[in-house]
Amino acid sequence: MAQLHCYVPDNIxxxxxxxxxxxxxxxxxxxxxxxxxxxxxEWPDNYFDLFGSWEGEPLERPEQGNxxxxxxxx
Numbered sequence: 001m002a003q004l005h006c007y008v009p010d011n012i013x014x015x016x017x018x019x020x021x022x023x024x025x026x027x028x029x030x031x032x033x034x035x036x037x038x039x040x041x042e043w044p045d046n047y048f049d050l051f052g053s054w055e056g057e058p059l060e061r062p063e064q065g066n067x068x069x070x071x072x073x074x
Contacts, residue, residue, distance in 0.1 A: 016030070
């Protein structure tokens, strides 16, 4: 397993340590979790189960108005 090293300001490191402690994780495991969440290319579990689950008022698209005229790109 690879090791990564980074430098952050002390105030950021303090906040990071607090967040890791709140998550009951070591700082190393917490950082690994954040990195994995950021770079994963998979959909979250049950993501597609949300489609069609809206229970509020029906959504209506407002009037869009007219298209603007733009100059042709050359």
